[in-house]
Amino acid sequence: MSAPLQNDLYLRALLRKPTERTPVWVMRQAGRYLPEYLRVRKQAGDFMTLCSTPELACEVTLQPLERFKLDAAILFSDILTIPDAMGLGLHFEAGEGPKFSNPVRSRADVNKLPDIDPGTELRYVMDAVSLIRKELNGRVPLIGFSGSPWTLATYMVEGGGSKDFSKVKGMMFSDPDTMHALLDKNAKAVTQYLNAQVAAGAQSLMIFDTWGGVLSPACYREFSLRYMAQIVDGLTRTANGQQIPVVLFTKNGGQWLSDMADTGCDGLGVDWTTNLSDARARVNDRVALQGNLDPSTLYASPERIRDEVKKVLQSYGDGPGHVFNLGHGIHQFVNPDHLAVMVDAVHEFSVRSV
């Protein structure tokens, strides 16, 4: 039996219900800018040990809530847990980001990817979700997440991060059938993974499509959006009588927000390259919007940060459906006190009568 939720601003905002003020959380809020995170990270030894040890993942998930008046917690994990569970050999090289020892380069490689059971191979994620829910004790809702099928595919085919995505786009253009087979496999795995997170206690879901924005409009629809829509269709949308809002976020996807809203998701993440007023006009208030302060704004003075928070709130305008966030993850070298200024400013400037 879970403790009743004391703060449901985040869930209400995503369902476009009135809220007393704009809820706020921050992408990568449990991260390297926090000294207390770095201590646990060091204790864990390496990043994947931190992700795969439920007690440690739970500890860092809760850290930012102790410092800042945030309205949601997000599971501490990595977007590459699924391909790791598929046996691609995820590892992290110093200063280089994630690498896969066994990248996917052919139809044979795709065909031999195993179907994974998230309750088994990714048991550690579900255990972390359950533990975080218990430790949260109803303070704020917990967000579960996954990478999008396309974004996972970029790492799986490139064997790591990329600048021009030549290998994954090479496969997309020269062998689209293989690319679709891979994306379909990813979409099925992501659907099961997210549903398992809901079963374990996640109260909202987010799909990170970090690299959908490197595609043309036609390729975005065919190779990224289509599979996110397939996932949205397959997700558990209620649990214990509560709706489970789903948010899609394509970085650099500002031009496609209307297409994204057509998937039937509840909310869309927006990066800072699109004004929220334009974003809202494009989606015609069909979905909630989450964003969109440039993370680099947190290098500015407190006064400037407060001004920029005000501009984001004003850009969204009146009415429900806004969740304040950065437009991408918080940077490693930001002063945590500056994040406090941002969070407090959201509290101060967004109070409204409902």
Add this chain to the structure above:
Amino acid sequence: MSAPLQNDLYLRALLRKPTERTPVWVMRQAGRYLPEYLRVRKQAGDFMTLCSTPELACEVTLQPLERFKLDAAILFSDILTIPDAMGLGLHFEAGEGPKFSNPVRSRADVNKLPDIDPGTELRYVMDAVSLIRKELNGRVPLIGFSGSPWTLATYMVEGGGSKDFSKVKGMMFSDPDTMHALLDKNAKAVTQYLNAQVAAGAQSLMIFDTWGGVLSPACYREFSLRYMAQIVDGLTRTANGQQIPVVLFTKNGGQWLSDMADTGCDGLGVDWTTNLSDARARVNDRVALQGNLDPSTLYASPERIRDEVKKVLQSYGDGPGHVFNLGHGIHQFVNPDHLAVMVDAVHEFSVRSV
């Protein structure tokens, strides 16, 4: 006395005059995908020697014209010649891209940047332009170019390439006066540099704003577009009775094309994340458009490349004002024969009665 221009399709298209077919050239057409380029590159020893030796820069500029039916040549050079001439210590580290030994981090650093005389410190560029014009002998027009003030500033402040631009954006948000001082200095230098290229023989100009797309709409206007507009205002727009068309290209700037057209430039580069039909609607036929095939398309089969070329041409639609190009530079590992397929397809599919 220069030879008369035998093929002015590129210049006419940029001035939105009728053309018998759509002209085509390719960003980075003189580059590492060509074995003949690699030979000269090796002969030069290092990249900046290649850029700063007019005979070698001329040789590689002309190489792609021997292989492909291209309608323009573009000066072989680097966007970082200006900060190099300012004394920042440009060098290239293996596999790491450009680096500056003396990055700009403070107002004092900005204040001590020297005013450069492009005819002196960048004489090698002007000598290359003159030599290329002579060797072109009127075959096609020669494009001169520069990086945008903002894009130059990103490298000058970061000290090289960047993923999150935290240093340059940190300066922009925390010390906007210093950022404006740097951008103003860059804009003056770029204006003089481009005008010197025209005096040396450049017949069209292009400003590459590779990193303007990482800004919010408001910051883009204040820190990138404003300085490109200042440059456009200061450029020599005719030489020897010929108009010198000016093209601006902000990668990931699809949402701001209308603002960019307001600068009074003649054409805009468009990357593949925006359909040309949408781009054309946004600029309302005030300027020509250049683009926009995803460079990764060249990894596809010849049949698929031809289909994709057709789609780009159809997306632009009827009427003058289109220059075919990739949406960004050609990749290093593309088969040159695939570029030939693309160029030939533009010739084949774009024939029209004028």
